[in-house]
Amino acid sequence: MRSSFSPRLMSHVRTIEQQVGSGREEPRHMFPQRAGSHLSAEQLGTPALAFVRSVCAIMSLDERVEDEVALMRKNLLRMVHCKEFSDAAVFREPCLSFVLRNFICTYCNDCCDLDVCRDADIQAKRWVCRSPACGMPYDRDVVEQRLMEEVQRAGAAFQLQDLRCRKCAQTASGHMGDRCACGGLLENTNAPPKHISKLQVFHNIAEHHSFELLRETVAWLLREGASE
Ligand SMILES: [Zn+2]
Ligand SMILES: [Zn+2]
Ligand SMILES: [Zn+2]
Incomplete structure (x- = not known):
């Protein structure tokens, strides 16, 4: 199974490169701009490079396949024309997080932690209470x-x-x-x-x-x- 993994990833990377390219032509291919976004255009690179960085970062969590992953990473980075030891090859968390602890709804007194940078509702500018029985908007002030x-x-x-x-x-x-x-x-x-x-x-x-x-x-x- 392990031996078939690398060729399959390579074909995924090739597909991303062909269909998405630089990721700058079409809005739907661009990196999402979130409140927690903090990487420069150089650090982000192309979508194919971002895919390679993420996959390799996840796979390197398993120490048993360290050597295989290191080799795979080297090959995949070469495919997307990125130097193995360059800054753009380093995986960085693309979206920072900021959590407001113990935020209290003024309607129902429900108390929760809100990740202002990552919560999907808040990203869509829906500041509403999480409690299913409430759902009232939070006071912006x-x-x-x-x-x-x-x-x-x-x-x-x-x-x-x-x-x-x-x-x-x-x-x-x-x-x-x-x-x-x-x-x-x-x-x-x-x-x-x-x-x-x-x-x-x-x-x-x-x-x-x-x-x-x-x-x-x-x-x-x-x-x-x-x-x-
Ligand atoms: Zn500004
Ligand atoms: Zn001194
Ligand atoms: Zn509420």
């Missing part, structure tokens, strides 16, 4: 308020974090200035790129669902972060 609180928490965590000395690696809190006692330069322990990509998700959520206040707040924080 309440949703936006909860998201604002999350952004403020993320922003505060960034500002309150410790600084670490580049030279002696000691952390310094409540410091004055940007230098350690040893003369080394202090830097944030939570590197800005990670923080910024988290804010970027909130920015996408705000744009996707037209939360104006959230969008402005995040845009301001992103500008602040970029100027540091």
Whole structure:
């Protein structure tokens, strides 16, 4: 069975390449644009490449077929003209997630966790209660308020974090200035790129669902972060 797997995958990849191509010609072939989307066009590549990356990532979870999968991956990547060790060959989660915990419906008091980036109803802009007996719309202002609180928490965590000395690696809190006692330069322990990509998700959520206040707040924080 294992031996017939690789040729079959190759024929699937060939079909995708022939019928979908670059994935940019027809809207139905394009990568979906979701609030959690965060990969660049280069990182996404073609649909055939995305298929190869996903299949190989799933199959590599089974350590017993490690060598076979490594070889298959190499061959499939060559088929889609992607270098084995290039950035585009790396599998990345295509859609980030953001979960609003314990969100309460103001009509029925039902309490649930909402994945704002991945939930299918929310993606379709249907903010409605999950309880089958209820189904009433959620109050958009309440949703936006909860998201604002999350952004403020993320922003505060960034500002309150410790600084670490580049030279002696000691952390310094409540410091004055940007230098350690040893003369080394202090830097944030939570590197800005990670923080910024988290804010970027909130920015996408705000744009996707037209939360104006959230969008402005995040845009301001992103500008602040970029100027540091
Ligand atoms: Zn409800
Ligand atoms: Zn130091
Ligand atoms: Zn924007």
